[in-house]
Amino acid sequence: MRDLKRIFAHIGPYRRELAAAMALVFIETGFELFIPLLMADIIDVGVKHQDVHYILAKGVQMGLCALLALITGLLYARYAARAACGFGASLREAEFTAVQHYDFANLDHFDTASLVTRMTTDVTVMQNAVSTGLRPLIRSPAMLIFGLGLSFYMNARLALVFVVCAPILALVLIFVVCKVAPMYNRLQVVMDRMNAIVQEALTAIRAVKAFVRGEYEAEKFDGVNTQLMETSQRTFHFAVLNLPAFQATMYASVVLIFWFGGQMIQTGDLEVGDLTGFLSYVLQVMNSLMLISNVFLMLSRSLASARRISEVLDQRPDLADPPAPVPQVTDGSVEFDDVSFRYSAGAQEDVLSHINLKIRAGQTVGLIGGTGSAKTSLVQLIPRLYDVSGGAVRVGGRDVRSYDLEALRDAVGIVLQKNVLFSGTIRDNLRWGAPEADDETLWAACRAACADEFLERMPNGLDTELGQGGVNVSGGQKQRLCIARTLLKRPKILILDDSTSAVDTATDAKIRATLKKLRKVTKIIIAQRITSVMDADLIVILEDGRIHDAGTHRELLARSPIYQELYYSQQKGGEDVG
Structure with missing residues (x-):
C-alpha cells in the first residue's frame, strides 16, 4: 500500500478535479437512492387510493431525480477523465525524468522493454484505476451504507437477509483477491518479455530479412504471445469468479425476500409498495457489493503496477554531484592513478586493474588492444559514466568525483562505439552538440568530419530527414555525423571510440589530419587499425584490463611483440606494394 500511496501522490495537481468528481458521485448516489422511496409512495398511496394527481406529482419528482442523477453523472465523467488523464501524464513524466537521471549502472538494472512497459501498460493500469475505479470506490460504499440503512428503516426483519449473505460474499471476495493478486505481477512480467521480442525483431528487421529468419522470429513471438495469452486466461479465469458468485447470492436474496415478504404481506405486516421499494434497495446494495469486489480486484492489479513503477522512481543514481562541486574544467589533462574498476560490487574480477597513465592537455593518445581488453571501459571513466572501484581518475588536476557532472560531461566529447542518431533532420541531430549553432558553424564541423562529402549530394542538405536511428x-556516414556533432561541443577532451571503423582509409586520414589541428584539445582515439593511431603522441596497449605497454609508434615497434604483430599483419603488405 506504500507504493500506491506514493504513486497517487502524483495526482496532486489535479486534486480539485478529483474532489469535484468524488462530490458529484455522492450527489448522484443520493438522487438514485431517493427514487425507491418515491416509488413506494406511488404504490402505497397513489395506486392504493387511485390518486392520479399524487401519482403524477411523484412521477415528476422521480423524473427530476433521474435527470439530476444523469447531469451529475456526466459532470463526474468530465472531471474524472481530467483527473485520470492528468495523473497518467504526470506519472509518465515522472518515470521518464527519473530514467533520464539514471547513470549507466542504473540502466543495467532494467531491460529497455521492461522500462517501456512500465511507462505505458503499468501507467495505463494506474490511470484506469482512477477513471473507472473512482466511481465504484466512492459510490459503492455510499450506496451500501445508505441502502442498508434505508432497508432496515423500511423493514428490519426483512433486512436480516443481508446478515446471511454478507459473510458468503466476503469469503468469495477474499478467495478471489488472494488468488489473483500474485498473478497480475506475473502477467506484467510476461508483457515485458513480449515487448522485448517485438523490440528486438523490429530493431533488427534488416538482419532478420538478410538471414531469412522471419519464420524463426515469428515462432519466437508466437511462443511468448501464447504464454501471455495463457497467463491472462489463468489470471482472469479467477478474476471473473466473483461475478457469478455475487449474482447467485443476489438472486438467492431476491427469492428469500419474495418468500418472506409475501408471507408478511399476507399477514398485513408489509405493504406491497414497501416490498417493491425494498427490492430496489436490495438490488442496489448487492450491486454495490459486486462493484466493491471489482474495486478490490482493480486495486490488486494496480498494486502490482504501482510496485513496478515505484521500482523505477526509487532507483537512485549511483553517481551524484558532491556537496560543493567544481563548476568548471580548467584543461584537458587526464590522469589514471592506480585505477581499478568492476561493473558491479558482486563481480568476481576487475575489468580494469591498477591502471596508471598520465595524459597531458592537448596530447593525442591512441588506445589499442584485443576485443575485451577494456578500452571502452577505460574511457568511460573520464566523463564519469561509471565510477572507479579503486584509485582515482583526474581531469584538469582534480578528481572527476569533485566536479559538477554536467560541467564535466560538457568538457568531454565522446563518440560512442555504437553510433546513435535520432529521428529528425540532420541539423537537429548536429545541434545536440551546439543548440544555437548556425548553418556556417554546422557546415564547418561537417567539413572537419568529412561529412560534407555526402551532405552536399543530398537534395535537402542539413534538412534531410533521418529515420529512427539514422x-x-x-x-x-553515421560515424562522420556523430564526429561532427561531438566537435560542435568544442570539448577540452575528445574521445573517439573506434569511431572511424566504417570509413575508408583515405577519409580516416583526412579526419585525423583535421583533428591534429585541434592543438588545445586532448584526443583519445580507440582504434583497431594501426594507421588511426600511429601518429599519436602516445600509444597505449591494453591487454586483459591492464596496460601491457605504452610509448610512441617507433618505441613500441621496437620492443612490443603485440604491437609488432598488429603492425606487420596490417601494414607490411601495404609498404611492400608502396
Missing part, C-alpha cells in the same frame, strides 16, 4: 544513412 536508418537511411550508411554506417560510415
Whole structure:
C-alpha cells in the first residue's frame, strides 16, 4: 500500500478535479437512492387510493431525480477523465525524468522493454484505476451504507437477509483477491518479455530479412504471445469468479425476500409498495457489493503496477554531484592513478586493474588492444559514466568525483562505439552538440568530419530527414555525423571510440589530419587499425584490463611483440606494394 500511496501522490495537481468528481458521485448516489422511496409512495398511496394527481406529482419528482442523477453523472465523467488523464501524464513524466537521471549502472538494472512497459501498460493500469475505479470506490460504499440503512428503516426483519449473505460474499471476495493478486505481477512480467521480442525483431528487421529468419522470429513471438495469452486466461479465469458468485447470492436474496415478504404481506405486516421499494434497495446494495469486489480486484492489479513503477522512481543514481562541486574544467589533462574498476560490487574480477597513465592537455593518445581488453571501459571513466572501484581518475588536476557532472560531461566529447542518431533532420541531430549553432558553424564541423562529402549530394542538405536511428544513412556516414556533432561541443577532451571503423582509409586520414589541428584539445582515439593511431603522441596497449605497454609508434615497434604483430599483419603488405 506504500507504493500506491506514493504513486497517487502524483495526482496532486489535479486534486480539485478529483474532489469535484468524488462530490458529484455522492450527489448522484443520493438522487438514485431517493427514487425507491418515491416509488413506494406511488404504490402505497397513489395506486392504493387511485390518486392520479399524487401519482403524477411523484412521477415528476422521480423524473427530476433521474435527470439530476444523469447531469451529475456526466459532470463526474468530465472531471474524472481530467483527473485520470492528468495523473497518467504526470506519472509518465515522472518515470521518464527519473530514467533520464539514471547513470549507466542504473540502466543495467532494467531491460529497455521492461522500462517501456512500465511507462505505458503499468501507467495505463494506474490511470484506469482512477477513471473507472473512482466511481465504484466512492459510490459503492455510499450506496451500501445508505441502502442498508434505508432497508432496515423500511423493514428490519426483512433486512436480516443481508446478515446471511454478507459473510458468503466476503469469503468469495477474499478467495478471489488472494488468488489473483500474485498473478497480475506475473502477467506484467510476461508483457515485458513480449515487448522485448517485438523490440528486438523490429530493431533488427534488416538482419532478420538478410538471414531469412522471419519464420524463426515469428515462432519466437508466437511462443511468448501464447504464454501471455495463457497467463491472462489463468489470471482472469479467477478474476471473473466473483461475478457469478455475487449474482447467485443476489438472486438467492431476491427469492428469500419474495418468500418472506409475501408471507408478511399476507399477514398485513408489509405493504406491497414497501416490498417493491425494498427490492430496489436490495438490488442496489448487492450491486454495490459486486462493484466493491471489482474495486478490490482493480486495486490488486494496480498494486502490482504501482510496485513496478515505484521500482523505477526509487532507483537512485549511483553517481551524484558532491556537496560543493567544481563548476568548471580548467584543461584537458587526464590522469589514471592506480585505477581499478568492476561493473558491479558482486563481480568476481576487475575489468580494469591498477591502471596508471598520465595524459597531458592537448596530447593525442591512441588506445589499442584485443576485443575485451577494456578500452571502452577505460574511457568511460573520464566523463564519469561509471565510477572507479579503486584509485582515482583526474581531469584538469582534480578528481572527476569533485566536479559538477554536467560541467564535466560538457568538457568531454565522446563518440560512442555504437553510433546513435535520432529521428529528425540532420541539423537537429548536429545541434545536440551546439543548440544555437548556425548553418556556417554546422557546415564547418561537417567539413572537419568529412561529412560534407555526402551532405552536399543530398537534395535537402542539413534538412534531410533521418529515420529512427539514422536508418537511411550508411554506417560510415553515421560515424562522420556523430564526429561532427561531438566537435560542435568544442570539448577540452575528445574521445573517439573506434569511431572511424566504417570509413575508408583515405577519409580516416583526412579526419585525423583535421583533428591534429585541434592543438588545445586532448584526443583519445580507440582504434583497431594501426594507421588511426600511429601518429599519436602516445600509444597505449591494453591487454586483459591492464596496460601491457605504452610509448610512441617507433618505441613500441621496437620492443612490443603485440604491437609488432598488429603492425606487420596490417601494414607490411601495404609498404611492400608502396
